[in-house]
Amino acid sequence: MQKSATQHRKRRKAVPRRTLSRERILTEALTLLDKEGARALGMRRLADHLGVTPMALYNHVRSKQDLLQGVVATVIDRIDYPDEGGDWRDRIRGCFRAMRAACLAYPGIVPLIESADVLPASIFRPMEITVSALRKAGIAPTDAVRAYYLLVTFTVGQVSYQIRGWGRGVDPVDAVQRGRIPTEKFPNVAVASSGRDWDFAASFEFGLSVVLAGLERQPKRWPSP
């Protein structure tokens, strides 16, 4: 038994060479992030999962911040925005549906995006698509950028709510049921929250439609090309 332990040690000492790489670290960090949340992702825990000493990571990653930026960047870079087909409304819809889908596929990165100091340049891809589409709708560039920020804050904010499990004392249905909300003080909240689970997808589509309808009514100060 001691012998096998020694063999194990030898193996552990021989194999680690070549077993580590920046890419392997980032993908492991991503799965750990999505499985256990941003709180559980530490250098020591991550190193454990990779069967390595914490310091080994620093050969491939400058710091924890660099690690997190790298993880966020890999996800954001890989998002595939449908860039053609349909009118400007369809293009915008497709763009933010893709963004939402990516966030839901990798829920762990959403809080990182919200608190990130710097994001990769590919973060401007959906902005490019949106501004381009809105120019075709005859909307001035500045307003188009404003519309983009409206759409992106809405989209990310919405998935952020959804990911947190919706239990965080922000869910009106839950709050009404637990008696946290005095019904006489918030009658409309109480009425609207009577009932079943919240349909996040429907809520997202509703918001998208409202914004697009509102943009349609915006004064066209720009000749469409």
Place this chain on the structure above:
Amino acid sequence: MQKSATQHRKRRKAVPRRTLSRERILTEALTLLDKEGARALGMRRLADHLGVTPMALYNHVRSKQDLLQGVVATVIDRIDYPDEGGDWRDRIRGCFRAMRAACLAYPGIVPLIESADVLPASIFRPMEITVSALRKAGIAPTDAVRAYYLLVTFTVGQVSYQIRGWGRGVDPVDAVQRGRIPTEKFPNVAVASSGRDWDFAASFEFGLSVVLAGLERQPKRWPSP
């Protein structure tokens, strides 16, 4: 000199009685938060600023999480939403302008709101106002709640961008100037970002108008009371 140090010690030992209270801790935490950011707010640093040992705080606060919840709650509870006057559009505008103003007045709490596990019940006040106003506009309760989430994610997301100093690699103007954006790949971003500082207030008002215009066009499935 040693004598004065001793006197100082005696003073420090005599005065602390009655000097500490939950309220004093929360207000000091709030100012520290707004002055130096959420990162700088630790139990040890906060205790230093209060002239006390870190453990003294635990007599008035259950944990760091409890402390942060308390700080967020005091700000959210104090927001004054204008609840009357004008049509439903004006009421909604006033509601979210007040929310935005509060966030800008206490910028330190915005990241805490975004990452909070639980928020005080008064967080449902703007929701009550919005849903109530939208019912008058003839919009069904479920859609009214959806509209509220559209507005709140937009409002908070917008101030979150603004508070971060806008330098975080998300500012297109900055990114274009630093050459992070290849102009040929993002022509519309480049065009829209040529120029001066970003007007956050105007961007917020634009978003508000777009959403309200979009809600106006929404099918009225509900008789207005």
Place this chain on the structure above:
DNA sequence: ACCTGAACACCGTTCAAGT
């Protein structure tokens, strides 16, 4: 070049002790 082990400077928090 890549990995290890020990150590440093930080956290939030517990616990026994003082008044």
Place this chain on the structure above:
DNA sequence: ACCTGAACACCGTTCAAGT
């Protein structure tokens, strides 16, 4: 009841040492 001092279990990171 309220505050202190020492200590515990954690962090991210540095540094010298091994191969």
